[in-house]
Every structure is written in C-alpha cells, then in structure tokens.
C-alpha cells in the first residue's frame with residue numbers, strides 16, 4: 722500500500738504546509754516501519770499464505786505495530802516526539818495533532834484493505850479488517866495518491882524540479898503497488914521484503930524532505 726500512504730502524506734502537507742514533507746511521510750509510514758523492524762526482531766510475523774496467487778498479499782501477525790490501541794499509542798507518540806524534537810522549528814498549535822492524525826491514517830487505510838487480522842489491543846484480542854482485496858485496494862490507493870498529489874501541487878505550487886521529483890516518486894510507487902497487487906508469487910523472501918520495504922520508505926522520506934526544501 723506504499724503509494725496510498727504517500728498520498729496521505731501529500732494531502733497532510735497541503736493542509737499543514739509548515740510541517741516538513743519528510744516528517745509527514747515518516748508519520749504515514751510509521752506503523753509499517755515498526756512492523757518490518759519487529760519482523761526482523763522476531764516480535765511480529767509475516768508469512769506467505771497457501772492462497773497467495775489469489776490473495777496477492779502476505780498474512781500478518783502484527784499486534785504491536787498494527788493493533789488499534791497500539792496504533793493510537795504510536796500515533797500520539799509520533800506527535801509528541803516530533804514536538805519534543807523541536808518540530809523542525811515549525812511548531813504551531815495543531816501541528817502535533819496533524820502528525821498524529823497522519824500516522825493514524827495508516828491504520829484506517831490498512832483496516833479497509835486488510836482481511837480481519839488487525840488486533841484491537843494486542844496479542845489474542847479480537848481482530849478487525851474489511852478485506853477490500855488487492856485489486857479494489859489499488860483503486861483506493863490510486864485515488865488517494867491522485868488526490869494527495871493534486872492537493873499538494875495546488876496548494877504548494879512547487880517549481881519544476883521538486884514537482885518532477887514528487888510526481889516521479891508517486892508514479893514509481895504506483896507501479897510498485899500495482900506490481901505487488903497482481904503478483905502471483907511473492908517477489909522476495911519475508912526478510913528481504915522487510916529490508917526492501919524499510920529501504921523504500923527511507924528513500925521516500927529522504928526524497929520528500931529534499932524536494933520539500935526546494936519549495937519556497
């Protein structure tokens with residue numbers, strides 16, 4: 722769902738232009754950053770299901786990163802950490818709430834897309850998830866990315882270089898999301914997926930921060 726989260730980050734930037742785009746992207750990715758770190762640390766699990774060819778997604782045991790209560794905690798923590806770290810010197814009254822809401826938007830998107838596997842409050846608790854399915858999820862992601870990108874370009878009016886960078890990033894992430902949504906077999910082992918996902922999110926955060934700096 723990479724490009725959907727990017728769309729959420731861009732939309733947040735359009736409404737809170739004083740918060741760095743890199744910070745907003747990191748907030749939008751936060752739960753997945755935690756997920757893949759926890760998978761690497763064996764605190765959470767991602768596995769290839771037998772029906773991957775039709776499901777096009779891994780199955781997850783992720784109570785610590787994607788539980789509802791935990792997601793609320795991480796979202797509030799993101800707002801506090803951003804503020805505590807000086808908020809890039811761009812603090813304003815509702816800024817921590819924007820960071821927290823951007824982080825929590827990830828849970829809402831995942832709730833729509835994932836099958837019932839998202840715990841309410843940790844291991845063994847009831848699970849939630851509307852299970853939209855990968856192809857419908859792709860429409861949701863694409864729509865959100867287009868909306869976020871449109872709002873960003875309209876409100877921020879970036880110059881040619883940052884505009885090309887951000888549009889290129891959204892297009893590239895869209896292709897990755899589309900390829901994943903229709904993959905018949907996993908593109909990589911779970912540990913490789915964890916590392917590649919973390920690298921991809923780090924790249925988006927860095928590119929976003931650099932592009933943002935080029936916008937007056």
Ligand SMILES: [Zn+2]
Pocket residue numbers: 752753756787827831
């Ligand atoms: Zn997620």
